[in-house]
Structure formats: structure tokens, C-alpha cells
Amino acid sequence: MTRVTAPHAAFALALLGLSTVPLWVGNSYYIDVASQILLFAVFALALNVLAGYGGLVSLGHAGLFAVSGYTAGLMLQAGFGHAAAIAGAVLATLLTSAVFAVLALRSTGIGFLMITLALGQILWGIAYRWADLTNGDNGVSISTRPAPFGLSLSGAPSFYYATVVVFLTALVAMAAFERSPFGASLRGTRDQARRMTALGYNVWLIRFLAFLFSGFWCSVAGLLYLYNKQFISPQVSALQASAEVLLMVISGGTATLLGPIAGAAIVVIMKYVVSAYVVRWNLVLGVIFVAIISFMPEGLVPGSVRIWGFARRRWLARRPARKPAAGAPP
């Protein structure tokens, strides 16, 4: 017997809201922002596999994202069809992820982070400097979006629906991964690597496969990005981009299913809102980083709840004489 609980209802409501965004948001600009939130949520979920469940914090994931977008973009420019470009992009990203994994998994913790950072910078260097291949700073633009099953995705609402479908697929895959024995063993390698080895698990292989899984969803997010903007430039592979997606993961709360999604929404919305008023997005990003680390290391959402509760208790404690009446606001 299954009961309808609050989380179930909330989930159904969220799903309903998600799938009707274009109906109550008329402006195609905002529909586009919604598409971007979802595609960055897929990216953040991908990084969360490693940074959250695996305890392997990567600062080179923007490189993987860019490999996917660039491969598809360049293949389309060279005259390949969408199916070939998408397959090529996924394949190229998986290969790059495998190389990343082999090199970076020689160490964990800070060593892992520094190696992924350096590898990410190589990819940035290729995107930025190897102008013959990647068109350098001018980036790569494509003229068309794919039309799966004959459905055109050229409008903002239709592209949004396609993004929702991909996003939900990613979410289901992540939920399945989280519950699977594979997900459990990855968490095991994060918490007790030595015991996992003693129990006969191949810790390296588990991490390697997790890296590939993460790389696959990076490539999906990269493809969504390319098709959304119909343009890609070296900026997406820069260290700032890696920092941004990491901020999405930690601000929402690592190793949770919904945290990275909330984080992606927070960061993307903030980026759009902030850049409407000031040009100093990087400054704001840095300040948020420092503030989160200093005041709410558990993430923005749980941290805000904690600080709010703390402030409320202090406020109530300061006025002990008057008992809160039954109907008084808390």
C-alpha cells in the first residue's frame, strides 16, 4: 500500500510546474533561462557523481563539457548530420574522460583536484590557442538544431520541452545510480577506501567507471548547451566555468539528488539577475564562494535554514517574558 506523502505530492507538483513553464512564462527569453537552468542542472548532477558520491572533487569538468560541445559543433560545421555529431561528441567525451580518469585517479583528494585542473587547462589551451582546429576566441557557431522524430526544436518552448525530457532522464538515471549497488560501492570508496579494498572491491575500477558515468552526462549537458546557444567558445572550458559548476554542487548540498539542481537554479538565476544590474559577475561568484565556505559550509540551502533557525531562536530567547500566544506568528 503506497501512501501519498508530502514528498510525493511536492514531486508531482514540481513535475507539473516543470512541464508547463512555457505556458505560464510567455517571454521566450525566460523560457531560454529555464532551459539553461535544466541543462546546467544536468552538468551539476554529472559533477556531483564524482564530487559528492565519490569524494573526488574535479576542477576540470568544464573541459569535458567543452569537448562535447566542440566535437559536435565542429562535426556539424564539417557537414556531418546531427545524429553523427551527437554520437561523435559522446564518444569523444567518454574517451577524454577515460584519459582524465587514468591520469587523475593516480591520486585522490588534492592531488586529484590539481591534476584535473591542469588537464582542464590543457583543453582550454586547445580551445583558445589552436585556432586552426577550434577557431580560437571566435568560437564555433552552428546554424540548426536537430529535429528528433520530425519535431522542430527551433523555438524556445519546443527546445525547453526537449531539455525537460533529457533532464528527467538524467534525474532518473541519477536516482537509479544512487540506489544501485554501484552507487553504494562508490560511496564506500569515498568513506572507507581501505576497507573496500579489504572487502575485495576494486576501488580504482569503481572510481574509473564513476568518472565515465559522470563524463557521459557532462557530454549530454555540453550538447544541450551547444544546441541551446548554437554557439560555443573557449569560455565554457575556462577555470571559472569549472568553478561555477562546482559552486552549483556545493551550494545546493553535495551527495544529494536535488541539491545540485537547486544549486544550478540558484547560480543561473543569480547570474542572470546580477548581470542585469552589474557587470561584475566574477566578483559576486567569488564573494558567494567565500561566504558559503566561511558561514555555511554545508551548502546554501541547508545553511540558510540553519542560520534562519538560529536567528529565530536568538530572537525568541531575547524576549522570554512574553510567551508566544497560540495564534502568534512563530
Place this chain on the structure above:
Amino acid sequence: MALWLTLAVNSIALGGLLFLLSAGFSLIFGLMRIPNLMHGSFFMLGAYFGVTLLWQGVNFWAAALISAAAMAVIGGLIERFLLRRLAGEQLPQVLLTLGFALIIGDISLMLWTGDPWQPATPAHLQGAVQVAGLFFPVYRLVIVMVAVVIAAALWLMVDWTRLGAMIRAGVDDPAIARVVGIKVSQLFTLIFALGAGLAAFGGVIGSPVLSVYPGLDAEMLPLALIVVILGGTGSLLGTLVGSFLIGFLYNFGQARFPDLAYVILFLPMLLVLVLRPQGLFGKGGS
């Protein structure tokens, strides 16, 4: 032939600058285990300070020293009041320093605009010396000399003084060092300030060659990373060798394969990671 020699001199000069940048990074990482992602920002901000002072008519070497001192104070404050609270938590440390790197980068862009600043080479160091029929730019030779002198001074300090012995003890085993009465936390602040100051000094004396521009920080940080991965953390000799190696690779790569210069730079790092993960001069383990 002459081209190659010029390239070689430029490479050695870049190596010297890289040493000034990476020595502090290596010590900070070796002693405190802090992956300081704002080290490139120290270099750039120091260079901007120096350029501004030069603009005001301050003597070149005085500008370099003042900028280094200012950066040392800033670095010391950041360590003492922010990083200290995160002792032993590497991920938050990384994120905090990354956050500061973004802040410093953006504030620099705001204050010094997007245009590159390239101060003139100090008047008494302009021109070239002629050796065996070949011309060498004096200023680049001076950079090398300064780097070598500082390397020697650091080596003397680390290997021959009481302070150096305390630092080495802290690198090898911070817990035991504390037990025998070494104030490791004071050493931390000192090393962090020293590293920040050295980076800033390198930034100023490098500015006539490299110029200062937005993005210099993000360009220097990976170089420091590679140097330290190559040389092994906490090893001054490793840092010196790594710096010159990268200096050569960067300049020769730039000359021969300009498109792939950045990739070539990372190849030795990958080789070292695969064959000798602790770095060329690092001690075993990781």
C-alpha cells in the same frame, strides 16, 4: 643559431620568474598542505601594485620590494583570519582560495582596466651585452641573477638556519613538530606571507617582460601547478629544476608549435605523474 640562443636566454629568464612564483606555492603546499589557488592572483596583483608605484615615479627595485611587502601582509592576513579557521579541511581551503582568486581578478579588472600595462625596463638595465659576437638582453640576465640569488637565500634559510630546520620539521611531520615545541601555526602565517611576497616580487620584476593584463593570474597558476607537480612538493631544488624546465618548454614550444604550446607544456607533467607521481625530487608517498 642566434635565434636559439636568444630563445634559451628568454627561457632561463622565464624559468627564474617561475621559480619566484612557484617557490612559495611549493612551500605552502608542502608545509601547510594548502593548494593555494590564489597564487597566480598574488603574482598578478603584485605586478599591478608595482606598475602603479612605477607610474608614481618610484624606483623600480623599491617598487618591487614595497609591492612584495604589501602582498606579504595581505597574504598573512588571509591566512591568519580565514584559512586558519579551515585548518585540515582541504576542500573548503581550495574553494576559499578559488573564491579569492575570482574576487582579486575582477577587482583588478575594475581598477586597472582591461588594457595591458607594460612598464619600461629600468633605464640602467636596458640594452644588451655582447658576448662572443652574440647579444644578450641585460634585463633578462638580471632576472636570472635575482632568481638565483633568491633561490640560494631560500636554500640557505631552509637548510642552514634554525627557522629552516623548524620549517623542514613542519613539512615532515607537523604533529611531532608541534609536540617538540615548534609553533607550527606561526610558521604557517610566515610561510604564507613569504610565498605571497615572493610571488608579488616575481610579478613586478617580470612585468617589463610579460606585461600585466587581466587573465595573467589564470595563466600563471597552472604554470606554478605544473612546476610543483614536476619538481615534487616542498622541494626547493625540485621547484628550481621544474621552473627552468617549464621555462624552456614554454618558449621553445611557443616558437616551434605556437598552436600547441600549451599542450606541450603539460606533457612532462603527465609523464611525471605516470612514472613518478611524487615528482622528480619529491619524497615517496603522496
